[in-house]
Amino acid sequence: MAENITLEVVTPEKYVVSEEAQIVASPGMFGEFGVLRGHTPFMTALKVGPVRYTDAGGTEHCVFVSGGFAEALPDKVTILAESAERRREIDLERALAAKQRAEKRLAEERAREEIDFLRARLALERAIIRIRLAETRK
Amino acid sequence: MPTLKDIENKIKAVKKTQQITKAMNMVAASRLRGAQSAMESFRPYAGKFAEVLGSLAERSGEGANPLLVPREEVKNVHILLCTSDRGLCGGFNTNLIRRAEKLMVEKQQPGATVSFTFFGKKGRSWGRKSQQTIVDEQVGIVGTQFGFDVAATAGRKLVESFLKGEFDEVHVVYAEFLSMAKQLPVVKQLLPIPPIEKVEEADKEEVGAYLPEHICEPSPEQLLGEMLPRNVYVQVYSALLETSTSEHAARMMAMDNATKACKDMLENLTLVYNKARQAAITAELMDIVGGAEALKG
Numbered sequence: 001m002a003e004n005i006t007l008e009v010v011t012p013e014k015y016v017v018s019e020e021a022q023i024v025a026s027p028g029m030f031g032e033f034g035v036l037r038g039h040t041p042f043m044t045a046l047k048v049g050p051v052r053y054t055d056a057g058g059t060e061h062c063v064f065v066s067g068g069f070a071e072a073l074p075d076k077v078t079i080l081a082e083s084a085e086r087r088r089e090i091d092l093e094r095a096l097a098a099k100q101r102a103e104k105r106l107a108e109e110r111a112r113e114e115i116d117f118l119r120a121r122l123a124l125e126r127a128i129i130r131i132r133l134a135e136t137r138k
Numbered sequence: 139m140p141t142l143k144d145i146e147n148k149i150k151a152v153k154k155t156q157q158i159t160k161a162m163n164m165v166a167a168s169r170l171r172g173a174q175s176a177m178e179s180f181r182p183y184a185g186k187f188a189e190v191l192g193s194l195a196e197r198s199g200e201g202a203n204p205l206l207v208p209r210e211e212v213k214n215v216h217i218l219l220c221t222s223d224r225g226l227c228g229g230f231n232t233n234l235i236r237r238a239e240k241l242m243v244e245k246q247q248p249g250a251t252v253s254f255t256f257f258g259k260k261g262r263s264w265g266r267k268s269q270q271t272i273v274d275e276q277v278g279i280v281g282t283q284f285g286f287d288v289a290a291t292a293g294r295k296l297v298e299s300f301l302k303g304e305f306d307e308v309h310v311v312y313a314e315f316l317s318m319a320k321q322l323p324v325v326k327q328l329l330p331i332p333p334i335e336k337v338e339e340a341d342k343e344e345v346g347a348y349l350p351e352h353i354c355e356p357s358p359e360q361l362l363g364e365m366l367p368r369n370v371y372v373q374v375y376s377a378l379l380e381t382s383t384s385e386h387a388a389r390m391m392a393m394d395n396a397t398k399a400c401k402d403m404l405e406n407l408t409l410v411y412n413k414a415r416q417a418a419i420t421a422e423l424m425d426i427v428g429g430a431e432a433l434k435g
Contacts, residue, residue: 010183012286012375013176030355043190044355045364069365071190071352080186082286082368 004056005037006076009063009084016084017063021053024077026070035072042072048126050087050133051079062087064133066126090134099127142418145411149404156400162226163393170386172283177315177379187372191365195334197358205297205366208330209306215245215252216273216296216305218328218374220312220381221261222280227389230313230321231260234381237323238311242270245307253305255292257378273299280378281385289375296374297367300329312377313384319391321384326377328370 007024009017025034027049035042051063068081102124106117140148219238221231238261242252253271256262258280265272274295279288299305308329313321354361 010186012180012183012289012372014179015182028355041352042355043194043352043361045361069190069361078186080183080190082290 003037005035005039007053007079008077009051009065009079009081011081011084013083016081016086017053017061019053020056021077022056022058024051024053026051026077026079027065028070035077038074039072039077041074042070044070046070046079046081048122048129050129051084062133062136064090064130087133087136090130092131092134095127095130095134098123099131102127140410140414142411142414145407145414149407149411152400152403152407156397156404159393159396159400163390163397166386166389166393169281170383170390173281173379173383173386176283177383180376180379184372184376187365187369191362191369192334193352194354194358194362194365203359203363203366204301205329205331205370206333212245212306213250214305214307215250216255216299216308217241217245217252218255218292218296218308218310218377219257219261219265220280220310220377221256221258221264222381222385223259223277224281224389225260226392227385228392228395230385230388230392231258234311234313234323235261235264237325241309241311241325255296257292257381281382284378284382286371286375289378290371293367293371293374296329297370305329310374310377312381313388315380315383315387318387321388326373328373331366331369 004020004022005024007017007019007021008015023034023036025032027047029045029047032049033044046065046068048066049064051065052060053063054060063084063086065079065081065084068079068084070080071078102120105120106124217238219234221234225231238254245252251271253273254261254265255274255276256265256272257276259277262272262275262277265275274292276288276292296305296308300308307327310326310328312324312326314324316322
């Protein structure tokens with residue numbers, strides 16, 4: 001068995017994950033990438049999506065991140081996200097409400113300012129991914 | 139000469155005030171703990187963020203991003219003033235407002251205008267009274283437990299206005315939490331982003347020897363472009379956290395002083411009360427003795 005790599009997921013409000021992992025898979029700007037111990041130093045922006053990792057005991061975990069940055073070093077992966085939560089902590093009701101709100105706004109504001117439109121679309125994307133993740137939990 | 143009853147009432151009133159100030163002190167203390175722990179949990183993120191930003195800045199050229207470039211002509215200066223919503227915290231808000239005022243005067247050169255964003259009611263009411271240009275105002279945030287999204291929303295607006303050319307310079311005035319007894323009003327330039335401190339040579343050997351070899355995806359310049367607006371949000375968030383913590387600390391001190399002042403007053407009043415009581419008793423005794431003498435007569 002290969003050695004483990006340290007995974008840290010940090011948001012401005014708290015440490016979400018600080019754990020040893022066998023493998024970490026994150027949603028990079030240009031597609032999902034996996035990191036094992038001994039990875040070349042690497043830095044990338046992240047998309048909204050799940051960060052999946054297998055802990056030292058072999059259990060799979062899944063953490064939602066709403067974009068941010070990832071830095072991979074040979075023995076450590078640091079993820080800086082604006083918000084992140086473990087799959088079991090996702091608030092499904094809130095995500096559903098956010099989805100509805102975003103859809104409504106998209107329908108209304110199609111004609112108006114572009115920035116608001118973009119923002120609503122991003123909000124929708126976040127909500128959908130949160131819901132999808134929440135639905136896969138046992 | 140106040141009567142016995144007057145003094146008694148006064149004592150009761152001061153006692154009640156003391157109870158309130160004591161309670162406010164304790165409330166502030168517990169909120170302070172909350173604010174301090176929020177600051178504590180922000181630190182790892184801020185530290186890591188600065189580290190990554192520094193190493194990126196080092197690798198991309200000067201003027202790589204419009205947020206970094208100072209404007210030649212500074213016409214519109216924007217000030218983000220963080221104050222508390224509530225009073226009863228000593229000179230806390232006055233100091234902040236005075237600092238902002240000083241900055242405003244410095245920036246108000248011919249042809250330049252100054253506009254404001256207010257966080258907190260105290261700053262806002264000053265702005266309204268002195269008829270400043272108010273671009274945005276947020277109340278009910280400082281001093282409570284707020285999330286990063288509040289700072290991100292405010293920061294985003296600032297960045298957008300800056301890029302549109304509505305603001306040429308953005309500063310934030312907030313209270314830095316130095317210690318329980320000391321909170322200092324501080325001015326920090328948010329935009330254009332001041333030159334980012336590069337990783338020091340000495341530190342580089344320990345932490346960052348490998349940094350220059352990072353593979354970046356997309357390019358360092360593009361990554362920097364993604365990070366710089368977030369840097370503004372991070373600064374706003376930290377300013378708000380500092381101000382909240384300082385507010386509670388200032389209120390704790392103010393209430394502690396008030397409680398002490400109440401105690402002193404109570405001591406004095408009790409003394410006066412006892413003297414007056416003694417005087418009254420003596421007067422009554424004199425009366426009785428005088429009356430008895432007269433009857434004997």
